Amino acid sequence: MAHLDCRGIIAVPIDFAFEYGADLRNAAEWVFGVSRVDLASDTPIGVGAVYTGNLTLGPITTRSTVRVTEWVPNSHVCVTSVSAVPSRSTWRFRSLGEHKTEVTVDIDYSLPGGFAGKVLGRTIEPFVQLAVQRSDTALRNTIERRYRQSQSASHPDK
Template sequence: MGHIEHSAAGRAPVDFTFAYVADYRNVPKWLFGIRHYTPVGEQTSGVGAVFDTAVQLGPTTLHLRVEIVEWEDGATITLHAVKGIEGTVRWRFEAVDQDTTEIGVVVDYRVPGGLAGRALDKILRTFVEPAIRHTEKSLREQVLAAYGESLDSAPER
């Protein structure tokens, strides 16, 4: 079983950061290796929303179906893979102050046994941790840019 944790702070309010991450249309912009993130059905947020995705990890493309199993507005989103490799990704959002959010991610996964499982685990261990660090950096940059744009387009008071 693989387990990876990472967290970092970014300069945007927690509500804005959560909304940016929760919008499935933004996922391919910041999540490393994502080729697509497509809703299955009409529901696109909250517990029960399901997405098909393809994740490119080096020479391997993982085709997954994930379901949101936990959703607390402004605080937590947890995804569980229901097709593909078994795993869970939990995003946590916490206000450091009114303009800064700490984003944390915990990834837990389990690969099948045998030779194929060991080979897949080796690929995952090689790519997942650097991918998480890249994702966190990209996410901070994307949220900061989107937040800056929202401030620029806000009507003056």
């Protein structure tokens, strides 16, 4: 199983970061290669929520389904793939003060076994790491922009 991780700081309170980042209906706005996310369960957020989405990597677009398997508000959310490439992704949120949140993502994924799978894994790992880093940057930028907008809307005289 391959493992990737990325860590970044977002200049917003933890509750705002978690509310946006842990709601995977927002993933198409920040996950590299994801063009669409649809809710596929009666549970919109939290453990048991299921999402389907289109993921494009290079010339290939696949439909993926993930299920939320762990959900602790303002702490972490974990999703497990139930189709396509077996994977488990965990986003951890940690308050670093009133307006600063650390977000860490850990991704574990498996490719087909044998020699071909190992070669494929070594070939795509740099691209997957780049996609994770771009997604992290997009998540931080999107959450910070949305937070500024929410503050402007709630305090129009500033």
